[in-house]
Amino acid sequence: MPSATPHADLAIVGAGVSGCALAASLRSRGWRGSIELLEIGRGPGGRAATRYSRQDPDLRINHGAPLFNIRAQTPPRLLNALAQRAAISPFRGPIRSLDAERTLGSAIEDGFSDGTLWQGHGAMDQLCAQLLELAMEQGGSLRRRFGTLVRHLRPERLDAALSWTLQDDAGGALVKARWLVLSGTLLAHPRSQQVFGWDDIPLEQAARSLADPELEAAQAQLASIDAQASCNLLVTLPQEAASAWLALPWRLLQCTPTAQERWGLRRISVQPLADGRCAVVAESSPAFAADHLDIYGSRSSAAQLLRAKPGPSAETRVLDALAQALTDLTELPLEGAARQLMRWGAAFPIAPGLDPSHRVCPASAIGFCGDNLSGDGFGRIEGALSSAEALAEELLEKL
Numbered sequence: 001m002p003s004a005t006p007h008a009d010l011a012i013v014g015a016g017v018s019g020c021a022l023a024a025s026l027r028s029r030g031w032r033g034s035i036e037l038l039e040i041g042r043g044p045g046g047r048a049a050t051r052y053s054r055q056d057p058d059l060r061i062n063h064g065a066p067l068f069n070i071r072a073q074t075p076p077r078l079l080n081a082l083a084q085r086a087a088i089s090p091f092r093g094p095i096r097s098l099d100a101e102r103t104l105g106s107a108i109e110d111g112f113s114d115g116t117l118w119q120g121h122g123a124m125d126q127l128c129a130q131l132l133e134l135a136m137e138q139g140g141s142l143r144r145r146f147g148t149l150v151r152h153l154r155p156e157r158l159d160a161a162l163s164w165t166l167q168d169d170a171g172g173a174l175v176k177a178r179w180l181v182l183s184g185t186l187l188a189h190p191r192s193q194q195v196f197g198w199d200d201i202p203l204e205q206a207a208r209s210l211a212d213p214e215l216e217a218a219q220a221q222l223a224s225i226d227a228q229a230s231c232n233l234l235v236t237l238p239q240e241a242a243s244a245w246l247a248l249p250w251r252l253l254q255c256t257p258t259a260q261e262r263w264g265l266r267r268i269s270v271q272p273l274a275d276g277r278c279a280v281v282a283e284s285s286p287a288f289a290a291d292h293l294d295i296y297g298s299r300s301s302a303a304q305l306l307r308a309k310p311g312p313s314a315e316t317r318v319l320d321a322l323a324q325a326l327t328d329l330t331e332l333p334l335e336g337a338a339r340q341l342m343r344w345g346a347a348f349p350i351a352p353g354l355d356p357s358h359r360v361c362p363a364s365a366i367g368f369c370g371d372n373l374s375g376d377g378f379g380r381i382e383g384a385l386s387s388a389e390a391l392a393e394e395l396l397e398k399l
C-alpha cells in the first residue's frame with residue numbers, strides 16, 4: 001500500500017548553508033511550525049560540503065568552499081551562535097598568491113579572502129550540520145531527507161488556501177506543504193533542461209499555473225542568473241608524500257589571472273588530515289571548467305541522482321589534465337595519491353542575481369534564499385547566511 005504523503009508547514013528544498021540557516025533562523029525567532037528539508041546530497045552542506053569515505057573513516061575533503069569570509073560590519077546573527085558552539089573556527093591560512101612566473105606573493109583581493117576568515121571546525125560541513133543541530137535543539141519538528149531529488153513542484157489552490165506538493169522523478173509525492181522555500185536555482189533555471197535533459201523548468205511551470213505575476217517575475221530573474229563552473233581535483237596523499245605539501249608556506253594558494261591562464265587552476269587548498277595524511281583540492285579556472293562542462297565526478301551523489309551520463313574515460317582525461325597542472329605548478333609529485341573529480345556546474349553565480357524584492361511571493365506562498373540573492377555577500381557563504389536571515393524575518397509574519 002502506498003504510504004501517506006507527509007504534511008509540513010514549510011518545505012525547504014536544499015540543505016546548503018542558506019537552507020540550513022533558514023531553519024535555524026526561524027527557530028531562533030521562535031517559530032515552531034513543522035519543517036521538511038529535502039536535499040539531493042548525502043548530507044548537509046551543498047557547495048560547502050565535505051566528502052567522506054566509508055572505506056576510509058579518517059578521510060574528509062572540503063570539495064567546495066574551503067573557508068568563508070565575513071565582510072559586513074554587522075555579521076549575520078547566526079555567526080555568533082556558530083562560533084559559540086565551536087561549529088566554526090578562525091581560518092588561519094596562510095594564504096598566498098602565485099603568478100605565471102611561479103613567484104609567490106601575498107594574498108590578493110579575490111572577494112573570498114578579506115574580512116574575517118572562518119572555516120567549519122574539523123570540516124566545512126560542520127557549518128551546515130551545526131545549523132541544523134541549532135534548529136533542532138529549539139523544538140518543533142524538523143525532518144531531514146537526504147539523497148532526495150525534488151523534481152516537480154505542484155501548487156494546488158483549494159478555496160483561498162494554497163499548498164505545494166513536491167514530487168520525485170517518478171511523480172511520487174514527497175511532501176505536501178503550506179509554504180515552500182527554494183534555496184538553489186536548479187528548479188528555476190533552464191540549465192536543468194540543457195544539462196539533465198528535463199522537459200520542463202519546474203518553477204516556470206508552477207508560476208504559469210498560478211498566474212502570479214510576482215512569481216513569474218522572480219522565476220524569470222532566477223532563470224537568467226548565469227554562473228561560473230568549477231572542476232575540482234581532489235587528491236589524498238599518503239603520509240610520506242603529505243609532508244612536502246604540509247611544509248608549503250601556504251594552506252590556500254590563489255592563482256593570479258596570468259597563472260590561471262598558464263595552468264588552468266584558480267585556487268589550491270591543502271587540507272591536513274588527522275592521521276598525518278593530507279588532502280589537496282585544486283579548483284580549476286572558470287575557462288577550464290567551461291571547456292569540460294559535461295564531465296562529472298562519477299562519485300557525486302547529485303550527479304547520480306540527476307542521471308548525469310557517466311564518462312569514465314573523459315573523467316580520467318580531466319583528472320590527468322588537472323593533476324598535471326597541479327604538479328607543474330607546485331613542482332611536487334602526486335605519487336601514491338588517490339584522485340577524485342568534483343564538477344560544480346553552477347559554482348559561482350554571476351551578479352546581479354535575484355532582487356530581494358522578489359524574496360517572498362506571498363500570493364504563491366513561496367520564498368527564496370541563497371547566495372544568488374543580490375546584495376552584500378552575493379556568491380559567498382556570507383550572502384547565503386544573510387539571505388536566510390532576511391527571509392526568516394520576512395516569513396515570520398506570514399507562515
Ligand SMILES: Cc1cc2nc3c(=O)[nH]c(=O)nc-3n(C[C@H](O)[C@H](O)[C@H](O)COP(=O)(O)OP(=O)(O)OC[C@H]3O[C@@H](n4cnc5c(N)ncnc54)[C@H](O)[C@@H]3O)c2cc1C
Nearest residue numbers: 014016017018040046047065150184186347370371380381
Ligand atoms: C569550489 C567552490 C569554492 C568556493 N569557495 C568559497 C569561498 O572560499 N568562500 C565563500 O564564501 N564561498 C565560496 N564558495 C561559494 C559557497 O560555497 C556558496 O556561496 C554557498 O555554499 C551557497 O550556499 P547556498 O545554500 O546558497 O547554495 P547551495 O550550497 O548550492 O545549496 C543549495 C542546495 O540545494 C540542493 N538542491 C538544489 N535543487 C534541489 C532539488 N531539486 N532537490 C533537492 N535538493 C536540491 C543542492 O544539492 C544544494 O545542497 C565556493 C563554492 C565552490 C563551488
